[in-house]
Structure formats: structure tokens, C-alpha cells
Amino acid sequence: MSVLTVEEVRKSYGGVQALRGCTMAFAEGAVNGLIGPNGSGKTTLFNVMTGYERPDAGRVLLRGRDMTQATPDAVFAAGVGRTFQLTRIFPRLTVLENVHVAAQRRGLLGQLRRWTSGAEHERALEALDFVGLTRLSREPAGSLSYGQQKLLEFAFIMVASPSVMLLDEPAGGVNPTLLRHLAGRIKALNAQGVTFVIVEHDMEFVMGICDQVSVMHNGAALMEGSPEKVRSDPAVLDAYLGTDVSAAEA
Amino acid sequence: MSATDVSNRTATDSPASYDLPRTVRFGSLLLVVAALVVFPLVFTNPTITSVGVFAMIYLLAVSGWNIFSGYSGYIALGHALFFGIGQYSSAMLTSRFKIPAGWDLFALLPVAGAIAGLAAVPIGWMLLRVRKHTFIVLTIAVMFIFQLLAFNLRSWTGGSQGMQLPFPTWSGAYFNEPFYYIGLLAAAIALVTSWWVRRSKFGLGLLAIRDDEDRARSLGVRTTRTKLVAFAISAVFVGAAGAIYAPFIGSVFPQFAFDPSFDLALAVMAFTGGLGTLIGPALGALVIGSLQQYFLLQFGGANVFLIVYGLLFVLILRLLPQGIVPSIAARWRQWVTYRARNTPSTGVPPDSAPDVGRPFDVVLNQGGSA
Known part of the structure; x- marks a missing residue:
């Protein structure tokens, strides 16, 4: 069952289309990864899901409840916490x-x-x-x-005590020791039932901690699946990781 | 993890303590209160006690102003508006209800404060929709609108002729002392309120607004309500200050009741002592308020105090940019950290020398947009 769902969400800033009919669902009780190249719309999607931005079109659902027009405090009160890049x-x-x-x-x-x-x-x-x-x-x-x-x-x-935590690049600028500590904390909370959605560029971190990974490209969902499936998908390699996954991981 | 686990933390996990011993804090407070109480008994010269009355009026006003501007970071430069409302309330109530000019004058203090506080609700509701520089400019603009109203609503305010208050009935031999003690009592209430606000959940919300209003709101702080309540509380105390000032001076005129230099004085006092701290603005009021009146009495209308203001402000900016109290507190914390580093197993973290920020930067760098 999905806890957070976005349906055909669109968002433009002037002439730039940050989200182009993005549809995605994040599983309840899982650690969900959200990856994609810079400018693919990950942070904009986070902003839309947490009420910091209103979408031009589309819907945001929290366990089936429409949260599209909700303000950040209402989203927080509904049990969705969020950290920033x-x-x-x-x-x-x-x-x-x-x-x-x-x-x-x-x-x-x-x-x-x-x-x-x-x-x-x-x-x-x-x-x-x-x-x-x-x-x-x-x-x-x-x-x-x-x-x-x-x-x-x-x-x-x-x-x-949120039921869903959205973490925007939690590994950015964090040293390996602290990062291991953070990963341990995420796993411990997840074991208590908290759902996570994590935007991250550190592939080792994402692949190591996430149960499921969604990939964004050009403001829309490209694919989703297990870390292994995403890691080996040619479309992902082409869109996000370039031609050589090991180089990106390095 | 349970609460028991938390209480079972090891000594090395304990946070550093920067507080002075309770006896030192309580003793210092008693000393200051005793000094303020006996001041007019020791210095009986009317010139000196008159300086004391002004210091108390500023102490009351700036302590109230600090509850809103100091804690929320919204710098209001129009609180002379509430000072004026307090003065006119006092004058109008005295004349319309034929209140005798005895101790009854001071019964008007809470009434004038309440009127200023009520006026602050719709005014704050409008002004608090904007932030930073826009808010500052609008507060000044609204203050001038009220000054214009006071000039033009002649049937109510007497226009440019002003209003006269009855001369107090108590002996001229101790004319200043009742004003001084009422000012001291009201200022003490303002400081206790400020202390309570600072340690309450409401006050924590205000401080969060100062640092990042949008983030605070997203975490469930009711920012609009919090700011408005603080704005009204601050207006109550500034209005009450006006209600002491008016009968002390004996008259109310629009240009002096709604005086922009009063706003500058409040801001300079708070910045000098330490904006957003409990005792910083109070210290600023006692030092600068007294100096201002002393120079006015010594040199008349030559505005020598403005030169002293400027010099003092430059000196504080150069030497103590955070204000007197935060600068001393920062030095103290550095010393505690230094001492702890040289004493094993105290649990004080390395590299924890605090940076409490420069209030002047903080004012102009509040989160969000105008």
C-alpha cells in the first residue's frame, strides 16, 4: 500500500517545467529512494508533497487523503516531516x-x-x-x-513522531562516520514503522539503505523498482548515471 | 528508547552548563532591586530624581518593546504610536471623567495600557503581513498617521494646542518620587512578563520566528497569532509608559506624543544592551535613558545627547557588536569552555565557542521575503 502518491503533477517556473505530469507512489513502511540527475525535479516534488509549493495541476494524496492545497504546517500536522537540502x-x-x-x-x-x-x-x-x-x-x-x-x-x-519522513540529500556534506550513524538511525526508525522517502545523490548510501528506488528524469517518473533492478536498468544508466555506473558510484 | 535510558546517561554525555550559580544570580538581582528602590531616597535632588523618572519610563517602554521586537526580530520603529495612545488616553480620561489629580492618576495606567494593547490588535494584524525593511517602514508610517490624526481631530485631542493634565495634588517637595516608584513597579511587571515569555513555549515560538519564520510555521508554530499577541503585549507596556509620562510632564502635544526620536531611543537602548535578551534592553534604558535626560537638563535644547548617542552607538558597534549583555555572555561561555577543556571529564564539547550572532545582521537577514 502506498502512503504518499502524486498523480500527474505539473509545476512550472516561468518557462521552465520542473514537473511534467509526474506520477509516483511511495510504499508504506518502506525506505523509499528518489534519485535522478540534477534538475530532474526531485526537490520540487518534495516541495509539492510537503505544501511548500502548489502544483499547477495534479494531486498529492496522503493515504488517500487529498493534500494538494495543504500548507506546510498542515502537512506536518498530518504526520509528514521533512528535512532540507x-x-x-x-x-x-x-x-x-x-x-x-x-x-x-x-x-x-x-x-x-x-x-x-x-x-x-x-x-x-x-x-x-x-x-x-x-x-x-x-x-x-x-x-x-x-x-x-x-x-x-x-x-x-x-x-x-511523524509517520512519514522526507529527507532531502541527508548525506550531502556529511562525513562517513556521521553518515553511518544517520543510516543506523533511519533503519532503527523504519523498524518502528516510520516510512522514509530519501532524495540522495550518494548511490552507495541509497542502494545500501533503500527497499525501493524511484527514478526521475526531466520532471517525470522514469522507473521504480528494487535497488538492484534500478542499478542495472539501461534507461537509468543512460539518463542518470551516464554510460558507466561504477564511475558514478565512485 | 525509554525515558529511563535518557536519565541514565553517563556524565560525559551531560551538556555543558554556562549558568552562574543560583546564589550569585539571586544576590545580584536583589542588589539591583535594592539599589533602584533606595535611589530616590539617597539622591534627593529633584534634578536627579527627575532623571530617574525618565529612566524608569524608558525601562518600562523598552522592556515591553523587547518582548515583541527583541524576541521576534521584527524591529518596530513605530511604538511611539502606543506611547502617544497611552498619553492621550490618560489625558482624555482625566479630563472627561474629572479624575482628581491624586493617586487616582496611576489607576489609569492599566486602562491606558489596555487601550494601547487593543489598538495594537488591528494595527498589528495589518502590519504583520510584511517583514524586514517593509515592516520597519510601515510601522513608522502608521505612527505618523496617528500624529496627523492627533493634529486634526481637534475636538478630541485639542489639535496643536494639545491637552493639559491636572497638576498632581501631592507635595511639591517630593513631586518626582511617586512617578519614579510607579514607573519602577510597572517596569518590574514588564520585566517579569518578559522573563515569563522568554521561558514559555509561546516565547520559544517567537524566537523560532526570529531565526526562520517559514520553517517555524512549517513545524506547527502559529506564527501570525504568536506575533500578534507579542505585538499587543508590547503595546500594553509602551502605552502604560505613556500614561506615566503624560501626567509627569503635565501636557500632551501631537509632535511629542508621537515622536520618532522616541522610537530611535528604544531601538538604540535595546541594541546597546543586547536585543532579545532579558536584561540587555533594561541595562540600555538605565544607561542611555539617564544619560539622555542628564544632557538635556545640563545643556537644554542643544541636543547634545544626540552627539553622545552617535558616539556611543559607534563605540558599541565597534567594540561590542552584539550589544553589552550578549558580548559579556559570549566571553563567559568561552571562558567556561576554556576552563572545561583544561579539566578532564566535564563533558563540555570541543570547538563549542558560541557565536550568538550580530543583532544588526540578524535584523536584516530574517528569513522570508517582504
């Missing part, structure tokens, strides 16, 4: 405060309470522990390394 943390807040922003209470009385109060504080501490940032919890988030900021963004999405 360039991290978007709150640099002047401490690491712990960052995690708490995503755990905001909605009611007026809840807003009046101390920000470290309530069950969400335990969740925030657990999330930081989960990504290994506990000892940095009182540091300004802007002083973290880029890789640590990626982990922090991951943590503050996690604290809201």
Missing part, C-alpha cells in the same frame, strides 16, 4: 530549543507553560539522545558542524 535549523536557539520548536503545544494554556515542561521534553531529550547530540544540547545550533546540523534537523522532525 541545505539545513534549516534555528541557529541562534540552543540545540535543545531547536528540538522543542517542533513539539509546540497548540492550546493557549499549553503555550503559557515553561518550554521544558510536559511529556514533549522527554521526547526532545530522547530525540537528541537518539542522534547523539545530548552533550551539545545547550550549545547554539549555529555553532554545530554541518553534519551535526543535519542530525539536529533529523531530531527535531523526529520529536513530532
